[in-house]
Amino acid sequence: MTVLEARDLTKLYGDHLALDRLNIAVAAGETLCLLGANGAGKTTTLNLFLGFTAPTSGQALVSGHDVAADPAAARAALGYVAEVVSLYPSLSGAENLAFFAQLAGQAPRATQRDAILDRLRFPASAIARPAGDYSKGMRQKLGLAIALMKGAKAILLDEPLSGLDPAAANDLVAVLRETAAGGTALLVSTHDIFRAKDVATRIGIMRHGRLVDTVDPGALSGPELESLYLTHMAERAA
């Protein structure tokens, strides 16, 4: 079942074409990684699904709801994990979770919360500590927990693995794979070819606002994917 869909999604900033007729579909249980250099249009794509900016033409749909036409319904089905997850630093992880759950109109039980934290391998001893002390990996996990507690059908993640040490990145990759396997659709923006291969069920290569290729990560080795990516980056814009 398709959860996220872009139909000829296009965004102009002034006369600059940031996104050019993007067509993607992400089903429940899938992870699509958008891979591309700075300025390729990855964040613009996420922002259009989130309704942070309006498309110039085309549609972004979440669980069948057009984001521009019915932003509340689309947003209700979406979770978002920003590159830097905003938390209240003086509140504990538990208090942050309770606050954001309330904001989303949810009142999850402690058992449900604990099951989600357990699944995300969030250290139980840390949940009562102020969120200001959390590492980036812990903040990402709390961001995921907020999305899962909300019951999001799709979660968008902007550069979730950048700035993580290798152990924390490996751990988060495993957590993201398990989250998708649980039936959530994930759309991830990244610069990191090798991590994209680890986490994705499909990789979309973007350049200058266009999706120039879609790759099955299982069909290519890491070096082959890198070589394909570099070939696309070297091609002159059409």
Ligand SMILES: Nc1ncnc2c1ncn2[C@@H]1O[C@H](COP(=O)(O)OP(=O)(O)OP(=O)(O)O)[C@@H](O)[C@H]1O
């Ligand atoms: N609010 C804005 N106003 C004008 N131009 C913008 C705006 N947001 C993005 N752009 C431009 O649109 C293009 C796509 O940017 P976008 O942030 O989507 O790329 P990206 O692939 O996410 O890059 P990065 O990896 O650096 O985050 C870039 O040329 C960028 O300068």
